[in-house]
Amino acid sequence: MVEYPFEISPMFEGERIRKEGMFVELGGPKSLGLELVRAKPMDEIEDDKVTIVGPDLKDMEEGKTYPWAMIFNIGGELVETDLESVVERRVHDFINYCQGIMHLNQRYDVWMRVSKDTAKKMDSFEPFGKAVMMLFKTELPFIEKMQVTFYTKEEEVKKEMETAKEIFKARDARTKDLHDEDVEVFYGCTLCQSFAPTNVCVVSPDRVSLCGAINWFDGRAAAKVDPEGPQFEIAKGDLLDANTGEYTGVNEIAKKLSSNEFDKIKLHSFFQSPHTSCGCFEVVGFFIPEVDGIGWVNREYQGMAPNGIGFSTMAGQTGGGKQIVGFLGIGVNYFYSPKFIQADGGWNRVVWLPSMLKEKIAETIPAEIIDKIATEKDAEDIQSLKAFLQAKNHPVVTTWAAAEEEEEEEEEEEEEEEVAVTSAPGMMMPSAGFQMPAMASMPMAMPMMSAGKTGGIKITFKKAKISIERMVISEKK
Amino acid sequence: MTKTIAITGKGGTGKTAVSALMIRSLSKKGKSILAVDADADTNLPETLGCDTVKTVGDAKEALQAEITKPRPDNPDMNKESILKSKVYEIIEEMPGYDLLVMGRPEGSGCYCYVNNLLRGIIDKLVMNYEVVIIDAEAGLEHFSRKIIRDIDDLIVVTDASRRGFRTAERIHELVDELGSNIGRIHVVANKVTESNREELVKLAGDLKLNLIGMIPLDHKIEEMDIKGVPLFEIPDDAAAAIEVEKIVQKLGF
Numbered sequence: 001m002v003e004y005p006f007e008i009s010p011m012f013e014g015e016r017i018r019k020e021g022m023f024v025e026l027g028g029p030k031s032l033g034l035e036l037v038r039a040k041p042m043d044e045i046e047d048d049k050v051t052i053v054g055p056d057l058k059d060m061e062e063g064k065t066y067p068w069a070m071i072f073n074i075g076g077e078l079v080e081t082d083l084e085s086v087v088e089r090r091v092h093d094f095i096n097y098c099q100g101i102m103h104l105n106q107r108y109d110v111w112m113r114v115s116k117d118t119a120k121k122m123d124s125f126e127p128f129g130k131a132v133m134m135l136f137k138t139e140l141p142f143i144e145k146m147q148v149t150f151y152t153k154e155e156e157v158k159k160e161m162e163t164a165k166e167i168f169k170a171r172d173a174r175t176k177d178l179h180d181e182d183v184e185v186f187y188g189c190t191l192c193q194s195f196a197p198t199n200v201c202v203v204s205p206d207r208v209s210l211c212g213a214i215n216w217f218d219g220r221a222a223a224k225v226d227p228e229g230p231q232f233e234i235a236k237g238d239l240l241d242a243n244t245g246e247y248t249g250v251n252e253i254a255k256k257l258s259s260n261e262f263d264k265i266k267l268h269s270f271f272q273s274p275h276t277s278c279g280c281f282e283v284v285g286f287f288i289p290e291v292d293g294i295g296w297v298n299r300e301y302q303g304m305a306p307n308g309i310g311f312s313t314m315a316g317q318t319g320g321g322k323q324i325v326g327f328l329g330i331g332v333n334y335f336y337s338p339k340f341i342q343a344d345g346g347w348n349r350v351v352w353l354p355s356m357l358k359e360k361i362a363e364t365i366p367a368e369i370i371d372k373i374a375t376e377k378d379a380e381d382i383q384s385l386k387a388f389l390q391a392k393n394h395p396v397v398t399t400w401a402a403a404e405e406e407e408e409e410e411e412e413e414e415e416e417e418e419v420a421v422t423s424a425p426g427m428m429m430p431s432a433g434f435q436m437p438a439m440a441s442m443p444m445a446m447p448m449m450s451a452g453k454t455g456g457i458k459i460t461f462k463k464a465k466i467s468i469e470r471m472v473i474s475e476k477k
Numbered sequence: 478m479t480k481t482i483a484i485t486g487k488g489g490t491g492k493t494a495v496s497a498l499m500i501r502s503l504s505k506k507g508k509s510i511l512a513v514d515a516d517a518d519t520n521l522p523e524t525l526g527c528d529t530v531k532t533v534g535d536a537k538e539a540l541q542a543e544i545t546k547p548r549p550d551n552p553d554m555n556k557e558s559i560l561k562s563k564v565y566e567i568i569e570e571m572p573g574y575d576l577l578v579m580g581r582p583e584g585s586g587c588y589c590y591v592n593n594l595l596r597g598i599i600d601k602l603v604m605n606y607e608v609v610i611i612d613a614e615a616g617l618e619h620f621s622r623k624i625i626r627d628i629d630d631l632i633v634v635t636d637a638s639r640r641g642f643r644t645a646e647r648i649h650e651l652v653d654e655l656g657s658n659i660g661r662i663h664v665v666a667n668k669v670t671e672s673n674r675e676e677l678v679k680l681a682g683d684l685k686l687n688l689i690g691m692i693p694l695d696h697k698i699e700e701m702d703i704k705g706v707p708l709f710e711i712p713d714d715a716a717a718a719i720e721v722e723k724i725v726q727k728l729g730f
Contacts, residue, residue: 014601019570029566085553092558105562106555168551175552191589211587212545217553230593280587282545299585332547361547 004131005121007099017102023119024060026068026112032157033110034069036164037088042075047145050129054153057114058123068112069151069160070129074136076144085171087140089221094135098128107168108161125150175217178205180245180267180339186234187219188253192278192321198258199278199321200265202234202250206339207267210281212331244269244343262323269343270294274328279319281329283357285341286314290382291389292403293351293396294341298332301354303376306385332357336364348395352385369395479603481627482728483611483620483659486634487644488518491667494698495634496612497524497708498721503608504573506730511606514578515625516614522578526707527569532580536563537591545586560591561598575606582618596624608730615648620655629660630728632689637669642680649686665690665724690724692717 027033060066074087088106095103100118104111122128133146151157180186182205189201189209203209205216214222214231222231237249245267254265254276264273270285277284283298288307297305297314304310318327328341340346347369353361355375362370372392379385389397484499486492493516500512514521522528540560543549569576603609603625611625620628633648635641645664652659666677669691681688695717701708711718 014598014604016565016568016575016602016605018575020572089553089555092555104558104565106558107551109559109562111562111566172551172553176548189590191593192587209590211590213541213556213587213590215549215552218556221555221557278587280589282586332545333549336548364548 002130002134004098005127006101006118006131008097008131008135009099010093010097012099013093013096015096015099015102017100017113017115021115021117022113023062023116024057024114025065026110026114026152028065028104028111028113031065032067032069032108032154032161033105033112034108034151034157034161034164035072035088035091035106035110036070036160036167037072037074037084037091038167039079039081039084040073040075042145045073045075045145045147047147048130048133049147050126050133051147051149052125053149053151053156056124056126056152057119060152062116062119066152067154067157068110069157069164070110070148071151071160071164072133072136072146072148074143074146076142078142079144082174083142085175087136087143090136090140091132094132094139097135098131101128108164178216180204180206180236181239181242183216184236185220186236186247186250187214187216187223187231188234188257189214189219189231190257191230192280193257196276196278196319196321198261199276200254200257200262201278202253202265202267202275203231204236204245204267206337207245207275208331208333208337210275210278210329210331212282212333215333241266244272245339246273258321265323266343268337268339268341270328270341270349271325271344274323274325275330276321276323277318277327277329278321279315279329281315281319282332283330283335284311284314284318285328285330287326288351288382288385291351291386291396292399293389293394294344294349295352296330296350296357297354298357301356303354304380305354306352306374306379306381308381332361335361345395351389351394351396352379479606479609480629480729481603481609481611481625482630482632483515483613483617483625483628484632484634485613485615485617485648487615487641490634490636490641490644491692492634493520493524493612494708494717495632495665495667495692495721496521496610498711498718499725500525500574500610501709501711502718502722502725503610503730506725508607508730509605510574511603511609512574512576513609513611513625514576515611515618517580517582518614519578519580521612522569522576524708525571525576526709527571527576531567531569532578533564533567533595534580534583536560536567537583537588537595539563540594541584541586541588541591544591557594557597560594564595564598564602577602579624592624596626599624600626615644617648617651617655627658631659631662632724633662633664634667635664637666637673637677639680641666642677642684642686645686646684661687663687663689665692667692668694670694689727690720692720 092103092106095101100115102113129148129150133148136146137143151160186202186204189203192199192201201209203214203216203219208215219231222229223233234253235249236247240246240248251264255263265275266273267275283296285294285296286305286307288295295305297311299311301311314327318324318329334340347366350373352374355377358375372394374385374388379388484492484496500510503510540563544556633645635645649662652662664681664686666688669677674691693716695715697711697715698717
């Protein structure tokens, strides 16, 4: 067992080295700090070697800040370029395990401090480098060989920084190219269950969390650190339907986490067993039956959608961790998913977006459809929306014609289809009162009220066609 | 073990002054201290003589904006480490203590994830110190969101009035509702004069409040306030400083 001049333990992870107790600062807000892990062929690595380019610890002046770069080369039979970022993410953990050394941030924003106590015990960064590599090889045994170079000279750090930025760019491009079919596990998050107890948030490479804050990579990192924590692995299981994004593993977890409220969640579906909506989603989608299209409204948009409702009202009705057919909460990044509601027509089904949202995500909207999607500047109600879509010949318009033809042939069937939203089997009624969000967008006047409070309800249906298989209304006790 | 002391009370009772005086007293004893301003009004830095403006709220907003970018540049970024770095960066390193300002409440959108990260960061951060002194708003919002979890001693500062004592009583109730992990609750009466001293002791007894200190109305404090001298620089022999020293001792220091 090699002896290190400082103690090594996960308990030092949160250690803060104050200015008063600091020997030197490396990188950080006032200087340059870089960390990079590179996969290299085995024969190019001199195992356990620490190289220091520039002043070593003993040559540094107390209380000063120095530029800092550390480049780790790793090798092993299983080591490949794709593992670089996974390994790099642990640099933060392992350096912080070293007593008297504080590490913060990542990539080209690294910030470190060495305490006076630890600086007293060593005059070089060499034992520090060896300790960190020991931790890597112990915790990640697929790393067979490892070497590190520390740079403390500004021009050298700058040079490394430039090269590294290109590497990060290429790495990010690969990351963005990761899809559901490329991975074996998705991640679940239960942070929202505190207020939406049946909410099941499933995060996959092609579907960001509803809040927009957690992507597949965050799930992976969090689940690795604390498998019992709010983010955890979901083995995706067998693919049941690629189009809707239905997996046995996701269905199982949906059943379990919703306490049997739902037995299915289809990741890329809007109408059939859609993802549950927590309440803190960034954007809510709403079906507009009159045009057979879907509109989306973001949290920041203050106005009304063409269905006459604003974000907060829709959010209130959609949230709570239910599958509300006709409404769907999503994170903005889901618009960038190549599988964006692909089960229900994807972008060809999108008919309305607030202009601020449309501008924000313009780059992801297919060129052939972007001008056919209305904003509040083009349409403020159903009628003007209909006219706009017709004028632009939006893809949904063809379904109108088809529906009309069908109507002539088979009146009965059409009737059912038109109200499919409200009568779809398995549709969840929002629990509070009698507010059926799916119905609110139907061509009828339905006063919103809370049953029970005022002692009675009055519902007026105008020109409504409704078929309900089974409906139970019971007195609230 | 870190000892966490939160000081609360409704506006105008002088809770920030009491917080500052306690930090002063403890730093003179050589304790390692983290001072936390958890009041949206952010008066503690000025009272301590620190002109910091950066807050945890700003750090949270910055991270939230970064991670909810429609298309993040780096989907694989280590958000925990970035937020931690931002929080560590805003900690003001004053002689004798560190200062962390919580700042403004969050904007719209979902902060569940960021708050969850922050909880973990603060849990670990506080372990670096012997004492954490929190200047908290009367609504105890940061506690209800469990950003700061455990409190050993909660001090309710009240002015020398019946209404002030009633507020102390209500905070007692609020603490029960929160179900937070709070050890002991104490009351400190501030701006006490010779004429109301006895009456206040009796009132505290009637309301079954644990009165651990009575800070006299100190003209020195008013004078410093008007001149813009930080309260941290109050002389040791000022009546308020002497009483706060006694309170600190009663808390076990």
